[in-house]
Amino acid sequence: MTLKVLLVEDDRELRHTLSDALRVEGYDVVASSSAADAHAVLRHSMASGESLDLLVLDLGLPDGDGGDVLRSVRAQYSLPILIISARHDDANKVALLDAGADDYLVKPFSISELLARMRVTLRHRGTVVLAPQTQYRCGTVEIDLAKHTVHRGPELVHLTPTEFKLLARLVRQAGQVVTHRQLLMDVWGAEHVDQTQYLRLYMGQLRAKLESNPTEPSLLLTEPGVGYRLAESLI
Numbered sequence: 001m002t003l004k005v006l007l008v009e010d011d012r013e014l015r016h017t018l019s020d021a022l023r024v025e026g027y028d029v030v031a032s033s034s035a036a037d038a039h040a041v042l043r044h045s046m047a048s049g050e051s052l053d054l055l056v057l058d059l060g061l062p063d064g065d066g067g068d069v070l071r072s073v074r075a076q077y078s079l080p081i082l083i084i085s086a087r088h089d090d091a092n093k094v095a096l097l098d099a100g101a102d103d104y105l106v107k108p109f110s111i112s113e114l115l116a117r118m119r120v121t122l123r124h125r126g127t128v129v130l131a132p133q134t135q136y137r138c139g140t141v142e143i144d145l146a147k148h149t150v151h152r153g154p155e156l157v158h159l160t161p162t163e164f165k166l167l168a169r170l171v172r173q174a175g176q177v178v179t180h181r182q183l184l185m186d187v188w189g190a191e192h193v194d195q196t197q198y199l200r201l202y203m204g205q206l207r208a209k210l211e212s213n214p215t216e217p218s219l220l221l222t223e224p225g226v227g228y229r230l231a232e233s234l235i
Ligand code: CA
Pocket: 009, 010, 011, 058, 059, 060, 061
């Protein structure tokens, strides 16, 4: 099955480079250079039943802000959205992720990084529809959510119920950033969304149990000011 990607990027050179690279990888690419054009492509594709599989969206567009495009697309369609932008302030990233972006990539990025993030986003959405991801493996760490087990090499790792719940939340979105707010909401509940100190404490505990070097994590990654990302699963 060929996956169809809408790429919205006003920088002509970057648009062409990315379109070519994605086509080489086997994606069917529709490229837009403005918010208005992107909306027109979306309307047309949804009306004709040729649904899009992924939206790769720049923020600084000549006729509007990509964030507004994101919000209006998210209000109407469930299609996965990957933001690409030179803007790197944390508050903006958090707002976009909370508004429904699946992931973001700060420019400049490598093509291989973009392709990897696209695969993770698509797989994540696909597995949600088909079967939720319950198994995870990266390095020596293996997690089986169905069996409720975590191994580091041959060793069974004992986690507290809250540690397991936090880890499980990250496994379900492995490879993607999950914001502080999302984690606090899902693990501790809506009344605790501002208690980021819980996260620091529990991430520290998980790192101590799972990382070979907890001060330089390779598994439980920090996205400064935004949230956490569990390294992509190798399963
Ligand atoms: Ca731009």
